Amino acid sequence: MTQEQWGQLKQDLLKSIGKNNYTNWIEPLELADVNEGVATFSVPTSFLGNYVSQNFGDLILYKMNTFAPEIRRVQFRVAANSAARPVMASPAGARPDPDGAADGSASVARSGVTTDAGQPQSASDIRLNTAPLDERFTFDSFVVGKPNELAHAAARRVAEGGPVTFNPLFLYGGVGLGKTHLMHAIAWELKQRSPELTVLYLSAEQFMYRFVQALRDRKMMDFKELFRSVDVLMVDDVQFIAGKESTQEEFFHTFNALVDQNKQIVISGDRAPGEIANLEDRIKSRLQCGLVVDLHPTDYELRLGILQSKSEHYARQYPDLKLSNGVLEFLAHRISTNVRVLEGALTRLFAFASLVGHEITLELTQDCLADILRASERKVSVEEIQRQVADHYNIRLSEMIGPKRLRAFARPRQVAMYLCKQMTSRSLPEIGRRFGGRDHTTVMHGVKRIEELQMQDAQIAEDLEILRRTLEG
Numbered sequence: 001m002t003q004e005q006w007g008q009l010k011q012d013l014l015k016s017i018g019k020n021n022y023t024n025w026i027e028p029l030e031l032a033d034v035n036e037g038v039a040t041f042s043v044p045t046s047f048l049g050n051y052v053s054q055n056f057g058d059l060i061l062y063k064m065n066t067f068a069p070e071i072r073r074v075q076f077r078v079a080a081n082s083a084a085r086p087v088m089a090s091p092a093g094a095r096p097d098p099d100g101a102a103d104g105s106a107s108v109a110r111s112g113v114t115t116d117a118g119q120p121q122s123a124s125d126i127r128l129n130t131a132p133l134d135e136r137f138t139f140d141s142f143v144v145g146k147p148n149e150l151a152h153a154a155a156r157r158v159a160e161g162g163p164v165t166f167n168p169l170f171l172y173g174g175v176g177l178g179k180t181h182l183m184h185a186i187a188w189e190l191k192q193r194s195p196e197l198t199v200l201y202l203s204a205e206q207f208m209y210r211f212v213q214a215l216r217d218r219k220m221m222d223f224k225e226l227f228r229s230v231d232v233l234m235v236d237d238v239q240f241i242a243g244k245e246s247t248q249e250e251f252f253h254t255f256n257a258l259v260d261q262n263k264q265i266v267i268s269g270d271r272a273p274g275e276i277a278n279l280e281d282r283i284k285s286r287l288q289c290g291l292v293v294d295l296h297p298t299d300y301e302l303r304l305g306i307l308q309s310k311s312e313h314y315a316r317q318y319p320d321l322k323l324s325n326g327v328l329e330f331l332a333h334r335i336s337t338n339v340r341v342l343e344g345a346l347t348r349l350f351a352f353a354s355l356v357g358h359e360i361t362l363e364l365t366q367d368c369l370a371d372i373l374r375a376s377e378r379k380v381s382v383e384e385i386q387r388q389v390a391d392h393y394n395i396r397l398s399e400m401i402g403p404k405r406l407r408a409f410a411r412p413r414q415v416a417m418y419l420c421k422q423m424t425s426r427s428l429p430e431i432g433r434r435f436g437g438r439d440h441t442t443v444m445h446g447v448k449r450i451e452e453l454q455m456q457d458a459q460i461a462e463d464l465e466i467l468r469r470t471l472e473g
C-alpha cells in the first residue's frame with residue numbers, strides 16, 4: 001500500500017462518509033506503516049484514534065483491501081511527537097474535538113465541547129473511549145409538545161448562557177424520552193453562542209471511569225483540576241453512581257466546587273433525585289437545589305409531531321417514496337412506548353419500502369413492523385371497538401354486525417372497521433369475519449372510505465378522535 005494509493009483511498013472515503021466526517025476524522029490520519037498484514041496509522045490524539053477505529057475502522061480496512069488484499073487489520077497509534085500521555089494527566093488530551101483538530105496544548109481545552117461515551121477502552125495505548133456529541137441532537141430537531149415543554153424551555157434557558165439562574169438543571173424521565181438529546185442540544189448551542197466556554201459533557205459512568213483511572217494512576221490532582229476548571233459540566237444518567245461510594249464522594253466535591261464558582265451544572269437521571277435508590281442524601285439534596293424538570297411520557301400529538309418531523313427528513317433522503325395518509329397517525333397511536341422505538345420503526349419502514357420500491361401503505365407498515373406493533377399492542381379488542389362505535393352512533397351491536405346496508409349502519413360499521421385496522425393487529429380477513437363474515441375486500445373498501453372521509457368531513461374526523469381516546473382509556 002503506497003502513500004499514493006492511500007491518497008486515492010482518502011478521496012474514496014470522502015465520497016462515502018461526507019465532507020464533515022472526512023475533515024474531522026480521516027484527514028488527520030497518516031499512514032505510517034504497513035507490515036505483516038497490519039496497517040498502522042499515526043493519529044494526533046488517542047481520542048481520534050479510538051473514534052476512527054470504532055466508527056470507520058472496518059470501512060478503511062475494506063477499502064484498503066481493494067488495493068492490498070493482504071492487509072488484515074488496521075491500528076492507530078498516537079504520534080510520538082503528539083502528547084501520547086495519559087488523558088487525565090493532561091485534560092486537553094481528553095478533548096474530543098468535534099472539529100478534528102490535533103490537540104497539542106497542555107492546558108484545559110478552551111472553546112471545545114468535551115464528550116465521553118463511557119465504553120471500555122479497546123486498545124492499550126488509548127486510555128479513554130470518547131465520542132463526539134451527536135450531530136442530530138440539536139434544538140432544531142427536538143419536537144416540543146406538552147409532555148416536554150418545560151424541560152425544553154429550561155434547557156433553552158441554560159443554553160442561552162449568561163448568569164446562572166438555577167443550578168443544577170436536573171432533567172429526568174423514562175427511557176428514550178429525550179434527556180440525552182436535550183443535553184447535547186444545550187452543549188451544541190453553548191458551543192455556538194459562547195465558543196470561549198469549556199463545556200464538559202459525559203455520562204456518570206464515564207465520570208466514574210475517569211475517577212477510578214485517576215486513582216489508579218495517582219493523577220487525582222489532574223482529575224480535580226480538569227473537573228473544576230470547566231465552565232459548564234453536564235453529567236448524563238447520574239443514577240449510575242448510586243451505590244458507588246467513592247465516586248459519589250468525588251462527584252459531591254466536584255459539584256460543590258463548581259457551584260461555588262457559579263459554574264452551570266446540568267444533570268440527567270432516569271427518575272427524580274429523591275427517588276434514586278442508594279444515592280447519598282447530601283447528593284440528593286444538592287441535586288434538588290436548582291430546577292428539577294420532568295420529561296413526561298409522550299402523548300399522541302407529540303408522537304405524531306416527531307414522526308412528521310422525522311419523515312420529512314426521510315422524504316428528502318428517499319424522494320421517490322410515497323407515504324400513504326394515515327400511516328403516521330397509525331404509528332403514533334400504536335407505538336406509545338418511547339421515542340427511540342418510534343424512530344426505529346420509521347427508519348425500518350423507509351428502508352424496507354425503498355428496498356421493495358413500494359409506497360408506504362398501512363398494509364406494508366403492518367407487515368414490516370409486525371414485531372414492534374405486537375410488542376406495543378394495546379389491549380383493544382375488535383369487540384370493544386364495535387361496542388364503543390355502536391354506542392357512539394346510537395345503534396345496536398347487531399345492527400353494526402348485521403347485513404343491512406343502510407347508511408345509518410354502514411357508516412358506523414366502516415368507522416369500526418377502520419379503527420380495528422388501526423388499533424389492532426388483526427388482518428383484513430379476520431376483521432371481516434368478525435363483522436358478520438364479510439369479505440376482506442369489503443373491509444378494505446370501508447377502511448379506504450374512512451381514510452378519505454376523515455380528510456374531508458370534520459364530523460368524521462372528530463368522531464374518530466373521540467372514539468380513539470375512549471378506546472385508549
Ligand SMILES: Nc1ncnc2c1ncn2[C@@H]1O[C@H](COP(=O)(O)OP(=O)(O)OP(=O)(O)O)[C@@H](O)[C@H]1O
Nearest residue numbers: 141142143174175176177178179180181306339340
Ligand atoms: N422531542 C423529541 N423530538 C425529536 N426527537 C426526540 C425527542 N425525544 C426523543 N427523541 C429522539 O429519541 C431518541 C432517544 O432519545 P434520548 O437518547 O435523548 O433519550 P434518553 O431520555 O436519554 O434515554 P435513555 O434513558 O435511554 O438514556 C433520540 O434519537 C432522540 O433524538
